[in-house]
Amino acid sequence: MGSGIAEVAARAGLDVAVREINEGALEAGRKRLTSSFDRALRGGKISESDRDAALARLTFTTELEAFADRDVVVEAIAENERLKAEIFGTLDKVVTRPDAIFASNTSSIPIMKLGVATSRPEQVVGIHFFNPVPVQKLVEIVPSLLTSERTVAAAESFAAEALGKQTIRSTDRAGFVVNALLVPFLLSAIRMLEAGLAAADDIDNGMVLGCAHPMGPLKLCDLIGLDTIKGVADSMYAEFKEPLYAAPPLLLRMVDAGLLGRKSGRGFHTYTR
Ligand SMILES: CC(=O)CC(=O)SCCNC(=O)CCNC(=O)[C@H](O)C(C)(C)COP(=O)(O)OP(=O)(O)OC[C@H]1O[C@@H](n2cnc3c(N)ncnc32)[C@H](O)[C@@H]1OP(=O)(O)O
Numbered sequence: 536m537g538s539g540i541a542e543v544a545a546r547a548g549l550d551v552a553v554r555e556i557n558e559g560a561l562e563a564g565r566k567r568l569t570s571s572f573d574r575a576l577r578g579g580k581i582s583e584s585d586r587d588a589a590l591a592r593l594t595f596t597t598e599l600e601a602f603a604d605r606d607v608v609v610e611a612i613a614e615n616e617r618l619k620a621e622i623f624g625t626l627d628k629v630v631t632r633p634d635a636i637f638a639s640n641t642s643s644i645p646i647m648k649l650g651v652a653t654s655r656p657e658q659v660v661g662i663h664f665f666n667p668v669p670v671q672k673l674v675e676i677v678p679s680l681l682t683s684e685r686t687v688a689a690a691e692s693f694a695a696e697a698l699g700k701q702t703i704r705s706t707d708r709a710g711f712v713v714n715a716l717l718v719p720f721l722l723s724a725i726r727m728l729e730a731g732l733a734a735a736d737d738i739d740n741g742m743v744l745g746c747a748h749p750m751g752p753l754k755l756c757d758l759i760g761l762d763t764i765k766g767v768a769d770s771m772y773a774e775f776k777e778p779l780y781a782a783p784p785l786l787l788r789m790v791d792a793g794l795l796g797r798k799s800g801r802g803f804h805t806y807t808r
Contacts, residue, residue, distance in 0.1 A: 536640055537611035538567040539668025545589040546581065546669075547698050552594050552601045561595050568593070571669065603631045607693055609662060610649075611640040614766025619644055620652040627653035636689050638662040642763070643709045643770035646679040657683040660690045663711060664700075666759055674700040679707045709774035710767065718767055719779045721759075722786070724752035728803070729785040735803045753803035757796030765790050 537553070541564075544551045553568075555561035572590065575581040581589070594601070599622075602608050608630060610622055619639060626637055637659045639649050650656030661677025674694040678687045687704075694700045705711035710718060724738050733741070739751020756764050764786065771780040789795075789802065796802030 536664055536666060536668055537609075538564050538571065539666070540609055540611060540640065540664055541593060542568055542571055542589075543664075543668055543698050543700075545592045546575075546585075548592070549697060550592050552596060552605065554596050554599055554601060557597060561597060565595055575669070599625055599629050602626065602629055605630060605635060606632065607636045607638060607689075609638045609640055614642060614644060614763055614770065616644050616648055616770070619649055623649045623652040623659065627655060634658070636660065636686055636693070638690060640664055642711070642714050643767040643774075645709060645774075646677050646707045647681065650679045650681050656681040658686050660686050661705075661707070661711070662690050662694060663713075665713070672701045673713070674698070674702050675705050675711045675713060676702050677705050677707055677711055709771045710780075714767055714771070718764070718771060721752050721756050721764060722768060722779070722781075722783060725756065725786050725803075726783045728753065729783055757802035757804055757806070759796070760798055761786060761795045761802050762790050 541551050541553045553561075553564060555564050569590070572581065572586045576583060576586050608626055610619060610626070612618055612622060619641065623637060623639075630637070635658065637653060637655065639646060639659070639661055640663055641649070641661060642663060646659060646661045647656075650659035653659055656679065659679065660682050661675065663675040663677060665671035665673050676687060676690050676694065691702050694702050703712060708715070727733060727738055728735055735753045739754050742748045742751050750758070765782050768780055768782040768786070771777075772782070793799055794801050797806050800806050
């Protein structure tokens, strides 16, 4: 989702620094961004000169130090609490702006856990985007118990006024608003497939043609990434101990097998990249 967030911010006229863990990941991210810009160009959503201007506003780096002077930093790494807390601890040391906003795009990890990894928990907030970021209008704004009202207002203004998204506020509970409703539905679809009740295409067609969903639940799992679904389910299960949030064995096996959905070429469906 990081590339989608960077794209939306650059198209909105902001100066954006993108950091990836190594050169390979950086190149892959740059390619994703370029092809998404090209898609917007083909679809007539952006002119060639606006695309070039947006691309010129993006810088790519492997160094976290590039964020020293930033107003807003949005973390969008894998759903792993330990890694996210480590990144927030490092960002706290690296970002020199005293009033910077430290945001996480986490779907399910408590913002409080990330806030207390810094010396500035009042400046840490959830800014949660949805896939595909350039298309979905919603952003969830998630203050922790220690987030200041100034930070929440700045996060809302960043998402709504700067990026043109629509915001809702959520309490800092795993899953927030949308995933608390969506993830049990997606896990139910996986359990239905696992139980042999119906084929993947039939489950997907059922919800698309019967309930007018834009895509079926198994295709949506593939779009989000099966590792991400597992990470979100694990966080929600850890928080509430509700069986409906427990990742089904089929999901666990597919993640172990590297069948992660669109990004790996195969999940519940197969994709050509
Ligand atoms: C896990 C979490 O924490 C959070 C989450 O992300 S939960 C997931 C939330 N997302 C969803 O539920 C997605 C539901 N699905 C959809 O909205 C749609 O199926 C979809 C937008 C993904 C694709 O739509 P579609 O009609 O099947 O395909 P398509 O016609 O190719 O695309 C529709 C539009 O979206 C654009 N689009 C599709 N994928 C895109 C992408 N990856 N990037 C940019 N634009 C994209 C297309 O250009 C097209 O735009 P126009 O209508 O202006 O031409």
